[in-house]
């Protein structure tokens with residue numbers, strides 16, 4: 001883990017924070033609320049980051065890994081586990097400065113056509129109209145890369161991306177690929193990600209975790225970190241201690 005050297009000059013801000021600090025921030029995550037429909041979601045006035053992607057891609061597991069909490073989000077090898085929009089609040093000393101949203105996955109074959117259509121509507125409405133949404137993390141299984149459904153989502157998001165919405169493709173389950181395969185899918189996905197960021201990630205091997213945490217921190221704190229004593233200490237010191245070993249994917 002690398003550490004940025006602290007800038008202690010008064011009145012300055014840190015534009016770079018180290019991954020330990022970002023992980024400490026992620027670790028503050030706590031359950032906020034759950035909703036089956038958009039109109040049940042409370043308005044929030046802090047940046048909101050949505051985790052989206054195909055069913056079973058690893059969205060809930062990524063949230064648990066990033067927040068270093070075993071069961072904050074419901075993860076399961078049975079696809080379709082997440083059926084609501086679940087919000088988690090982030091921020092030190094109980095002061096919420098960002099929200100993570102875990103969304104149900106799409107593309108799960110066993111769901112009825114009506115349920116699929118209903119969910120697509122809810123998700124698109126959410127992505128199009130949620131005012132607090134500042135970033136979207138699209139999780140993709142690197143063995144599939146970006147599928148047609150992922151491309152459709154990216155297309156739908158494009159107008160908001162052009163207006164400044166941040167976009168990150170996380171290639172989960174990187175542990176299932178060799179280094180050479182990882183490098184290949186990374187470069188292919190960079191070409192398809194419409195100018196968004198792309199990162200390799202493994203909940204099992206803790207690959208890319210600090211890197212993604214740093215990126216999310218910066219997106220939620222574009223002004224940087226005030227140089228003050230109260231923000232200098234991370235909430236956790238060893239980020240690898242309490243992370244769940246996810247079950248092996250069946251597919």
Ligand SMILES: Nc1nc2c(ncn2[C@@H]2O[C@H](COP(=O)(O)OP(=O)(O)OP(=O)(O)O)[C@@H](O)[C@H]2O)c(=O)[nH]1
Pocket residue numbers: 053054055056057058059060061062074075076077078079080081082083103104105106172173174175176201202203204205246247248249250
């Ligand atoms: N090997 C490996 N398995 C993973 C990884 N991330 C997730 N998984 C497994 O993939 C399966 C699905 O994970 P979830 O996090 O529930 O997936 P999801 O995208 O939230 O799924 P839905 O809620 O159904 O949309 C679980 O069995 C996880 O343990 C990873 O990085 N490596």
Ligand SMILES: [Mg+2]
Pocket residue numbers: 059060061074075081082102103104105
């Ligand atoms: Mg889930």
